[in-house]
Amino acid sequence: MKAQLLSKMAPAMAAGELGVALLCDRDGTVRxxxxxxxxxxxxxxxxxxxxxxxxxxVREKAQRFLAALQSPHAVVDWEITVPVQGVLVPLxxxxxxxxxxxxxxxxxxxxxxxxxSDEFARTDLDQAVATGAVVDIIETVSAQHAERxxxxxxxxxxxxxxxANLQRxxxxxxxxxERAIVQKDQLLGMVAHDLRNPLGVISGYAExxxxxxxxxLSPDQLEFVAMIxxxxxxxxxxxxxxxxxxxxxxxxxxxxxxxxxxxxxxxRNVALNSVLAEKKEIRLLLKIVNEVGDxxxxxxxxxxxxxxxLSNACKYSVPGTEVEVRLYRQxxxxxxxxxDQGQGIPxxxxxxxxxxxxxxxxxxxxxxxxxxxxxxxARKIVAGHGGRIWVESxxxxxxxxxxxxxxxARSPAD
Numbered sequence: 001m002k003a004q005l006l007s008k009m010a011p012a013m014a015a016g017e018l019g020v021a022l023l024c025d026r027d028g029t030v031r032x033x034x035x036x037x038x039x040x041x042x043x044x045x046x047x048x049x050x051x052x053x054x055x056x057x058v059r060e061k062a063q064r065f066l067a068a069l070q071s072p073h074a075v076v077d078w079e080i081t082v083p084v085q086g087v088l089v090p091l092x093x094x095x096x097x098x099x100x101x102x103x104x105x106x107x108x109x110x111x112x113x114x115x116x117s118d119e120f121a122r123t124d125l126d127q128a129v130a131t132g133a134v135v136d137i138i139e140t141v142s143a144q145h146a147e148r149x150x151x152x153x154x155x156x157x158x159x160x161x162x163x164a165n166l167q168r169x170x171x172x173x174x175x176x177x178e179r180a181i182v183q184k185d186q187l188l189g190m191v192a193h194d195l196r197n198p199l200g201v202i203s204g205y206a207e208x209x210x211x212x213x214x215x216x217l218s219p220d221q222l223e224f225v226a227m228i229x230x231x232x233x234x235x236x237x238x239x240x241x242x243x244x245x246x247x248x249x250x251x252x253x254x255x256x257x258x259x260x261x262x263x264x265x266x267x268r269n270v271a272l273n274s275v276l277a278e279k280k281e282i283r284l285l286l287k288i289v290n291e292v293g294d295x296x297x298x299x300x301x302x303x304x305x306x307x308x309x310l311s312n313a314c315k316y317s318v319p320g321t322e323v324e325v326r327l328y329r330q331x332x333x334x335x336x337x338x339x340d341q342g343q344g345i346p347x348x349x350x351x352x353x354x355x356x357x358x359x360x361x362x363x364x365x366x367x368x369x370x371x372x373x374x375x376x377x378a379r380k381i382v383a384g385h386g387g388r389i390w391v392e393s394x395x396x397x398x399x400x401x402x403x404x405x406x407x408x409a410r411s412p413a414d
Contacts, residue, residue, distance in 0.1 A: 018116045019091075019107035024050050026101060028066045034103075035116075038084050050104055055081040055088055065093055069104075073097040077110055185246050195239055203232035241373035244304075245356055248380045255301060255384055259294040262334055262405070263327055269303055270325055273310040280365075281319035284310070289328035295405050301381045302405075305389075306336075308374040309401045313340035315364040316399075333387070333404040344395040353391060354379040378403070 021035035028050045033041055044053045054062035058081050069075045078093040092113045095104040107113040206229035214222060247253065270286045277284050313323045321341040328335055343362050345353070352358045356376040364370075382389045382403045393399035 018119060019105060019112055020053075021106075021116065022050055022053075022102075022104045023100070024102040024104060026070070026097075028102065031101060038082075038106075040082070040084070043083070050102075053082055053106070055083055057081070062093075065095070069095045069097060069102060077113065082106070185249070195235070199232050199235050199239065203229060203236055206232060238373075241377060244377050245373050245380075248377065253380060253384050255298040257296045257298055257385075260297055260299050262292055262295045262297070262336075263288050265297075265299060265302060266306070266325060266327055266336065269306045269310070273307065273314075276311070277314045277323065280314055280317075282314050282317055283322045285322055285324045287324060287326045289326055292327065292329050292334040292407060295334055295407060297385055297405060298381075301384075305378040305381050305403065306338075308378050309338045309403075312370075312374065312401070313338055313342065313399075315368045315370075316340065316362055317342040318365050329407070330404070332407050334407055335402055335404045337400055337402040339398065339400040341398045344397055345391070345393040345399055346395055347393075350391060350393060354389065 018037055019035065020038055020040055021033075022030055022044065023032040023034055024030050030044050030046055030048050030050055032046065033044070040053060044050060051059055051062040051066060061078075062080050065075060065078045065080060068078075074094075074096045076094045079090050080093050081088050082091045083089075084091075089108070091106050091108060092110055093104065093106050094113055094117070095102055105113060105116050107116050206225050209217065209225045210222070210229060217225065266286060266288075270284050274284045310323065310325070317323060317340045323341075324339045326337045326339070328337075342365070345360050345362055349360045353360070354375045357372040358376075359370050359372045379389050382405070386406045387404045389401070389403040391399060391401050
């Protein structure tokens with residue numbers, strides 16, 4: 001009977017790669033290899049256990065497959081990994097219990113499993129080894145899985161086409177967005193430049209009236225002049241920040257790096273800002289913890305960072321307090337820390353502090369306003385030097401803004 005079965009299977013075996021078919025004893029011992037398109041005979045020679053065909057990592061699953069086969073007498077579509085030519089491949093297993101033992105089929109796909117079972121049906125396997133009803137179970141269930149595979153393939157094809165269309169649409173929108181950003185930056189730059197000159201004139205005349213014509217003006221007129229001066233000064237500051245952030249965001253941050261003694265730069269900047277701090281009765285202190293020597297930096301840009309941090313410290317501090325500027329070395333970095341005795345910043349507002357146009361709930365102690373751009377600009381400048389900037393703050397106790405600069409040349413991307 002076995003020789004007759006093999007002779008009937010020979011034409012089907014020559015038809016192309018379908019899978020593996022094994023005739024086993026009830027305990028899973030391989031009795032005969034009926035078909036071996038994957039050249040797996042070395043894994044399960046006659047006399048070996050059929051579970052040896054599975055990869056060692058899923059051997060237990062193969063044993064569960066064998067146990068499940070004993071109860072309903074037919075098990076369809078268990079996916080079990082098999083080492084095929086040195087590569088782990090998930091294969092689909094099916095099996096039937098016959099009067100002569102177990103017939104186990106293994107194929108690459110569910111549809112392949114259906115074709116393999118069909119080959120057995122066409123070789124009258126139901127008469128030689130299995131019953132026709134059992135083979136029909138394998139063929140029917142496998143065919144259902146094959147139909148499901150075809151449906152999944154169609155769905156995947158449709159989704160892939162939709163994804164490709166969405167990617168093309170996204171690329172189109174991104175190109176439009178890039179053009180809009182460029183146009184926005186150009187428009188913002190032109191508007192800022194056109195506004196800067198007349199606002200400068202207004203601010204200059206307001207300052208002249210406040211300084212030179214104060215004796216000829218009434219108290220109400222002096223108040224109006226002060227409001228004009230303050231408003232025009234704020235607008236000028238806003239325009240300068242807008243021009244800076246626009247250039248930086250467009251990738252036009254230009255740094256003229258040169259060796260410079262950082263302690264000297266700090267002394268000069270603290271002296272300049274002390275004049276403004278004294279108007280609010282705030283004292284600026286400079287403490288050189290470690291002399292760090294020369295640092296490669298853009299003096300003008302670092303002055304801009306210091307001006308922003310010191311003006312903020314004074315803005316949110318009450319009169320009669322102190323602001324301390326400390327310089328110290330930490331590893332291969334020079335660190336500048338500016339500590340105030342102000343109101344402090346709520347913890348939930350700290351993460352967005354260096355984001356453009358983000359302001360806090362804290363207000364200046366003399367009603368000062370903020371553009372929400374200064375810290376974002378400072379962060380970009382420090383990052384351009386290869387450094388970092390951060391803040392520590394506690395409500396009611398004040399804040400410390402710190403930034404670091406590398407003592408050795410380092411790329412901003414490091």
